[in-house]
Amino acid sequence: MPRRVLRRPRAGESVLLPPETVAAIRADLATVADDVVDQIIREVPPYEDAFSGPMGETIRGAVQVALGGFLSLISDRRGPDALAPRASAVDGAYQLGRGEVRSGRTTDALLSAYRIGARVSWQHLSAKAVQQGIDPAQMASFAELVFAYIDELSAASVAGHQDESATEGRIRQRMAERLARHLLVGAPEATVLASAERAEWTPPTTLTAVLVHESQAGSLLQTFKRGTLLTADLPELDGDALLMVPDAHDRARAVLLRAVRGRDALVGPPRPWMQVRESFDRAVRARSLGLTGDTELHLPRLVLTADPRALEDLRAVVLAPLAELRPAAAAKLRETLRAWLLHQGRRDDVAAALFVHPQTIRYRMTQLRELYGDRLEDPATVLALTLALGVEEESG
Structure with a gap:
């Protein structure tokens, strides 16, 4: 729904209240502010503890300033300073919205408070206007201006809330990125903990x-x-x-x-x-x-692959007995030796893994034993061969 925009009444319009009516309403502002705050506390749970102590007095004062700005706007004042109270009230509403973010309250709670404030304020203002003899036509125009003014204030508060939320979001993101960098560069523990606290990160x-x-x-x-x-x-x-x-x-x-x-x-x-x-x-x-x-x-x-150069040296040492063979023959024996190690010497399993006859495996293992001798029974050699040939399998 489009927000109503409040305009200042033009000279001669009947909506302008007589000075005695404005004075009567202004004298009641403290009571209106108290009632607004009390109703908000009762009806909007997030504000239940917000108005205790100094904060409550601040909000009561803000309500009076806002309503006082409205009364100045609709009175018969003229001149360059006529809109100053309204500007002050709108700025105060904007700052209120920013403060609500810092207090951890949402725009839903804020708008609920405004709706209640509008209702309670109108009850007081209309009652006082009736006592002062305002006619029905003026009352209708008066109501329109009251709610348009409160719409304007609530819109300013929402804008303040959104701006502060965006600012806080950017700040938190920067703080989180700084924390991430501290963690990754190995900053001292005290630095990291302080960074986490600034980022409000548990x-x-x-x-x-x-x-x-x-x-x-x-x-x-x-x-x-x-x-x-x-x-x-x-x-x-x-x-x-x-x-x-x-x-x-x-x-x-x-x-x-x-x-x-x-x-x-x-x-x-x-x-x-x-x-x-x-x-x-x-x-x-x-x-x-x-x-x-x-x-x-x-x-x-x-x-x-943690230390590639060490692995190259290991492979050169443990596969040295195959170095003098033709490349194709050496490749077959390496393949057979790797399968033999992985299948713990079970000849049929090795043959199945390599898709060859078990007799072929027996022949190749005889060649390998001739090249390595008793070292194929040495646990240290078996471990070295497993490491050297294991990476070959992972890379293949």
């Missing part, structure tokens, strides 16, 4: 890093738990966004994994919230290997 038990394309981060943020931290302002992200999801461990991890299903996302392990950098680092490394989804499913690959 530390969880764990945080889990989730890497996702920046275009999908906003929708995922709405899906995840309240308190999820979001940042895209890190060099390592390279077009991705990082979400740090609170308490997504144990059974809650399954919920998190369902939320990212079908997206090109990487989910790190849950870590104590101050150690979330570990979860982030693992997700970043998984991404560098071209992996997706749950990093817990890629642990062998992540372990085996």
Whole structure:
């Protein structure tokens, strides 16, 4: 419904109240303010404790200022200062809306308070106007101006509420991003805790890093738990966004994994919230290997590729007996040795895995024993071969 816009009555219009009527109504403003506040307290639960003490006196004063501004507007005052009380009242309403955000109250509660204020104020104002002998035509115009004025004030309060909400939202987002950076750069614990307090963020038990394309981060943020931290302002992200999801461990991890299903996302392990950098680092490394989804499913690959140069050296050492063979022959023996290790020497299982006859496996294993000798029975050699050939399987 379009908001009614209050205009100042033009000279000669009958809606202007005579000075004695205005004076009579003005003398009753303190009583009106008290009644408005009492009714709001009774009918709007969020305000039940809001008007106690100094806050109640402030609101009562604001109601009187607002109504006094209206009376000045409809009186027969003229000159450049005629609209000053109205401007002051509108500004006060705007600031009231901003203050309601800081007090944690919604626009629903605010508008409910205005509706009650309008009803109670009109009851008082109309009764006083009738006592002063205002005729029906003037009363109708008077009513229209009263409710248009209160509409204007409520609209100003809503605008203040919206502006303050947007400002607070931006501030909280900046504070949350700063907290995320502190967590990831390893800032001192006192710094991190102070940052969390400024962001009004309650530390969880764990945080889990989730890497996702920046275009999908906003929708995922709405899906995840309240308190999820979001940042895209890190060099390592390279077009991705990082979400740090609170308490997504144990059974809650399954919920998190369902939320990212079908997206090109990487989910790190849950870590104590101050150690979330570990979860982030693992997700970043998984991404560098071209992996997706749950990093817990890629642990062998992540372990085996943790130190690529050390792995190259290990492979060179433990596969040295095959170095003198032709490449094709060496490849077949490596394949056979890997299957033999994985199937714990069960020849039929090895043959089935490689789609060859068991006699072929016997022949190849004879070759390998000639090349390695007793070392194939040495646990340390078996472990080294498993590591060296395991990454070959993961990469294949």
